Amino acid sequence: MPNILLVEDDPNLGQLVQEYLTMKGYATDRATDGNQGLQRFMASNYDLCIFDVMMPKKDGFTLAKEVRMANRDVPIIFLTAKSMQEDTIQGFKVGADDYITKPFSMEELLLRIQAILRRYQRSTDLGEPTVYKIGSFSFDYPHQLLSRAENGSSANDAESQPQKLTSKESELLKLLAQNLNQPVSRSFALKMVWGDDSYFNARSMDVYVTKLRKYLKEDPSVQLVNVHGEGFKLIV
The missing domain is CATH 3.40.50.2300 (Response regulator)
Structure with a gap:
């Protein structure tokens, strides 16, 4: 219960x-x-x-x-x-x-x-990877952890510690990682993560995209970009 x-x-x-x-x-x-x-x-x-x-x-x-x-x-x-x-x-x-x-x-x-x-x-679907590699990052979806590979950051760098993501951050990053280097439409992302593509949910998604960009900025080879007229693209 x-x-x-x-x-x-x-x-x-x-x-x-x-x-x-x-x-x-x-x-x-x-x-x-x-x-x-x-x-x-x-x-x-x-x-x-x-x-x-x-x-x-x-x-x-x-x-x-x-x-x-x-x-x-x-x-x-x-x-x-x-x-x-x-x-x-x-x-x-x-x-x-x-x-x-x-x-x-x-x-x-x-x-x-x-x-x-x-x-x-919701448990991870059968057949789907549970850990995604994004540049020097390792994204552990079941545990909602985003961490740098050992050779990707300094052990003394506080920002290199694993980042615990919220469920929505994890769901959005998973969707982007599954479509790495491919555009993901705003409407599709909203329906998959938020359930509908209402105006307020769209504004909410913008907030979470900004958060993900902040987490990923430590690796210059990783970019989360806006695709005009379409949505977003996670590029490595």
């Missing part, structure tokens, strides 16, 4: 969401502010977190940053009453996997939860 942490300061909405998810088979703990939410998170293991953005004591973005310091992998969904583009982009930058704008239907929330958990729990 997946274990979910819900942090929502609205008592009516919080209780409604908790009861609905429990009824659907998800063990759901609820906190009413950011501080309490962090305490709950640190005291237990959760498969997914749902954070309201505007909360007393600690907002959802700050809570997500602190959660990410303790666990880079747990999926996070933001609940927000705002539809401001800036808020959405900020949410993805702090590590959100999805967001949903109030008011929302419980069925929509459930579908988003199910899609994220499927993505996180």
Whole structure:
């Protein structure tokens, strides 16, 4: 049974969401502010977190940053009453996997939860490589680790230490590695990694592409380039 942490300061909405998810088979703990939410998170293991953005004591973005310091992998969904583009982009930058704008239907929330958990729990397909070589990098997909080959960096270089990737970073890098030196269309990448090619998901993907470029810049022979009118290409 997946274990979910819900942090929502609205008592009516919080209780409604908790009861609905429990009824659907998800063990759901609820906190009413950011501080309490962090305490709950640190005291237990959760498969997914749902954070309201505007909360007393600690907002959802700050809570997500602190959660990410303790666990880079747990999926996070933001609940927000705002539809401001800036808020959405900020949410993805702090590590959100999805967001949903109030008011929302419980069925929509459930579908988003199910899609994220499927993505996180999906095992590597039979016949696919589990480790990809990208220039001097070795990408261990099952363990979500990106590391330099021994002859590709200095042992004293702190930035040469293995980089733990988030699930979305891993899924996107895997897709690019599978199509090395070949263009990958934006629409295809969005549908494969995010589930649909909506505007906000496209902006989210741009954030993750920027992160991957930062990780890969240590090897000048590796480039993640924009292909005008198509999408992206990982070149070695």
